[in-house]
Amino acid sequence: MTIIETPAGWPADEEEALAVQDALRARVVLDEPGPAPGTGLVTGVDVAYDDERDLVAAAAVVLDARTLDVVEEATAVGRVSFPYVPGLLAFRELPAVLAALDTLTAGPGLVVCDGYGLAHPRRFGLASHLGVLTGLPVVGVAKNPFTFTHEDPAPRRGSTAPLLAGAQEVGRALRTRDGVKPVFVSVGHRVTLDAACAHTLALTPRYRLPETTRLADALCRRALREATAGQGSAA
Template identity: 85%
Template sequence: MTIIETPSDWPADEAAARRIQDELRDRVVRDEPGPAPGTGLVTGVDVAYDDDRDLVAAAAVVLDAGTLDVVAEATAVGRVAFPYVPGLLAFRELPAVLAALAALPAGPGLVVCDGYGRAHPRRFGLASHLGVLTGLPVLGVAKNPFTFTHGPLGEHRGAAAPLLAGDGEEVGRALRTREGVKPVYVSAGHRVTLDNACAHTLRLTPRYRLPETTRRADALCRAALREATAAR
């Protein structure tokens, strides 16, 4: 388990965080398709908190994209880097996520975040921010649509509907991964297209609503947090 070191220049308030989002947003690469689904490695990242103890734990779990078997995993634990502010969640999670990724024995391949990329009020969610900082292809798969809306979609697996901003821009998609089950909300982060992000999401959900990357990273970061809390 790695101990998180928050960068010395990490923003301390909302205004500074928003300035950084504005500065980095134009660096997002949106015209690369990303790796083909089912090839190479795919890594899930997730974060768990104990706000009472000011603790955060992050996990990175690497899967073989073809078999979905676990190849490697790493965790990082430390203090929370930023207060909870809607739209600025990346500043709360990124130091932990970066530390977990850095602790992996090899490159993570495609990264899947439990959160947003383009489907963010400032078009720069966690998946985009992580991609710009690392240069990795990253996509976001969220459990809810945040501030965006979508029309009806079919009940069958693979049914999708555009996730629309107020100006009509398609910032992501509602995607049904299980028949008759609530959809997930997919958005491109960095160096991957929305079409490919949806294809990866379906490949990563053979049995459950959420991607195997997210399910495994969620379990691992919660276990790391329990261990850190017990140690305190």
Template identity: 65%
Template sequence: MTEVRVPAGWPATPEAARAEQDRLRPLVDLVGPGPTAPRLVAGLDVAYAEDGDRLAAAVVVLDAASLTVVDAAVAVGRVAFGYVPGLFAFRELPALLDALDRLTAPPDLLVCDGHGLAHPRRFGLACHLGVLTGLPAIGVGKTPLTGTWDPPASPRGSWSDLRDGADTVGRVLRTRDGVKPVFVSVGHRMGLDNATDQVLALSPDYRLPETTRAADRMCRQALAGQVGRVSPR
């Protein structure tokens, strides 16, 4: 692991960050359809130290067929932006981009622990990462940031629309029978039907996709000083 460097010109104020979101939002592709059979899928997650001043970002690449890890990288550093609702991505993006740059197996799809279109400003982490990298991206959130919905039916694979006013911004998806749903939204270069299918394929045994579970483990271990560069297995 090496210390993350915040890019020159990174927004330092909420006003500058919102202006950057406004500049990039028109570049988002919400139609896709995106890869229907990706070979390599990356999970991205960030963990914070107890003092909230340092973070570890992990990107773990899985073989989509076997769900085994083929590549991974972590980056640690200080948060790049203050805590402002709706602007959380600006805290995490420098570290996530740093980790992505260190991969040797470029992924076909990014699965973010967070949101894409289902965001108060319609430009969540998955949208921001997708636009900056050019890669197809989706967001899978544990809890919603915005919108209303009806509970989906109990069986795995059931879903309901996540709505923000008159617009559908994502899906409330049941990945396990009778278990709390997850909140799926398009980030970039993906369609919502395809995003839903990919999340189900990546979640054969647990509520959260295996991509998210693997990245969560790695970033927590990184904060504890247990990992650096992780070899494929």
């Protein structure tokens, strides 16, 4: 496991963060199909917090996209560097995620993260931001709707309903299990929405959430526990 270093020039407040989103938004690539679902590597990333101790832990779990077997794992621990602000989640999560990704031996392949990409107030959510900073293909799979309205998808696995920003489809509510609440998929970088949904379905043979998300979630929580173990909160 590694220690997180906040990237140089990382925004210190909301105003700077908004300016960064404005500057980077144009670098998002939306016209590449991305890797074929079920092939190569897929990497899940997630972050857990201990606000009490001002600690954050990130995990990256690399899977064989065909078998969903774990190929490699990485974690990183450090200090929280930005508060949670809706629309600015990337500034809170990415330093930790980047640190974890940096320690991977193999290329991560396609990255799946919790949260949104294009389906964002300024069309530059966490998944897009991560894609632009790393150059990797990234998709966002969120557990809850953000600010976009949508119809309820049909009850069968695979059914979708568009997330609409006016007339633009910025993402999809995707049913990954029969009769279970959908997940919310959007494009991050270098992947199409169709492919992002196909990847999400390939990663959900059994549960509502992608295996990548489940494994990364479990791993970053464990990393946080281990970082906390034995450490009193003495000042």
